[in-house]
Amino acid sequence: MKTTLKSLLNLLSNNNNISFEVVFWDGEIIRMGPSNPEFILKFVTKNAAKRTINAGVLGFGEEYMAGNITIEGNFRQLLRLGVDDYFQNLKPSLLTKLNTYLIYIGSLNTIRKxxxxxxxxxxxxxxxxxxxxxxxxxxxxxxxxxxxxxxxxxxxxxxxxxxxxxxxxxxxxxxxxxxxxxxxxxxxxxxxxxxxxxxxxxxxxxxxxxxxxxxxxxxxxxxxxxxxxxxxxxxxxxxxxxxxxxxxxxxxxxxxxxxxxxxxxxxxxxxxxxxxxxxxxx
CATH class of the missing domain: 3.40.50.150 (Vaccinia Virus protein VP39)
Known part of the structure; x- marks a missing residue:
């Protein structure tokens, strides 16, 4: 899982010529890009990385709101990475699709609900x-x-x-x-x-x-x-x-x-x- 995430982030860094640092839940730190990091992206929990891979931009956003992903430094540069566009195109897992469907069914605006x-x-x-x-x-x-x-x-x-x-x-x-x-x-x-x-x-x-x-x-x-x-x-x-x-x-x-x-x-x-x-x- 960590290898997959590293590959994705490295691709984003290279495609956008943006350097940043990634801190993983186990303390490992890696540098993306050739120059000084413009921000630090930290995955506080293993599950935050898992949800980013499995649920794409929705998982990334929800884990950020929950405090399980933190960003220090230039937040705009993170947005310039195109995280939303790239993760949006990741195919969600079957479990994620099922969970999303159940949430959808549960929120249907019937007269009762x-x-x-x-x-x-x-x-x-x-x-x-x-x-x-x-x-x-x-x-x-x-x-x-x-x-x-x-x-x-x-x-x-x-x-x-x-x-x-x-x-x-x-x-x-x-x-x-x-x-x-x-x-x-x-x-x-x-x-x-x-x-x-x-x-x-x-x-x-x-x-x-x-x-x-x-x-x-x-x-x-x-x-x-x-x-x-x-x-x-x-x-x-x-x-x-x-x-x-x-x-x-x-x-x-x-x-x-x-x-x-x-x-x-x-x-x-x-x-x-x-x-x-x-x-x-x-």
């Missing part, structure tokens, strides 16, 4: 998210028109951009799937006088959003439901979902789109904001 998945991520307490989100508690990409815009300004600009794209007008009905802490609904109700419903599976989000809606005197216009999107009913003029679609899971994407269609009135309009990535070129 979705509340648990959401709770793990969002139910850390609102105070935690208040530390780094803006005043509207918006947890999705912001829209910076100018480099000096504050986060709060950028989030408002995003909401305004969405409202304009949807051509919102007074008394339009709006459904917000995965509404979080209610930022979009509150903005649209204040600025465009819409009537709307949002849904979330997070109890802290549900409680926070409705409390804020009541405090702002908007309870006669909007409300947030503690409900799975698949159980939302009604017909609406406009549909919006911001930063939620990527959490649906590939298996449930067609169902999500069918649900969005069923919630819209004939001639209605919808906007879906999501995050993705391009496939690697063959």
């Amino acid at each position: 979705s509340p648990k998945n959401i709770s793990y991520h969002y139910d850390r307490g609102n105070d935690f998210y208040k530390l780094w989100l803006d005043e509207s508690m918006t947890y999705s990409c912001a829209y910076y028109k100018n480099k000096n815009d504050t986060l709060e300004t950028a989030q408002s600009q995003k909401y305004e951009h969405i409202c304009r794209k949807l051509l919102l007008k007074e008394n339009d009905t709006l459904v917000d799937i995965g509404c979080g802490w209610g930022g979009m609904l509150i903005y649209a109700a204040k600025k465009y006088m819409i009537r709307g419903v949002g849904c979330t599976l997070s109890e802290p989000q549900y409680e926070y959003a409705n409390k804020k809606i009541n405090e702002m005197g908007l309870a006669d216009r909007v409300q947030v439901l503690l409900q799975d999107y698949r159980n939302v009913t009604g017909k609406y003029d406009k549909f919006v979902s911001i930063g939620m679609f990527e959490h649906v899971g590939k298996k449930f994407m067609p169902l999500f789109m069918e649900k969005a269609k069923s919630l819209l009135k004939l001639g209605g309009a919808g906007l879906l904001h999501t995050i993705g990535k391009e496939r690697q070129a063959p």
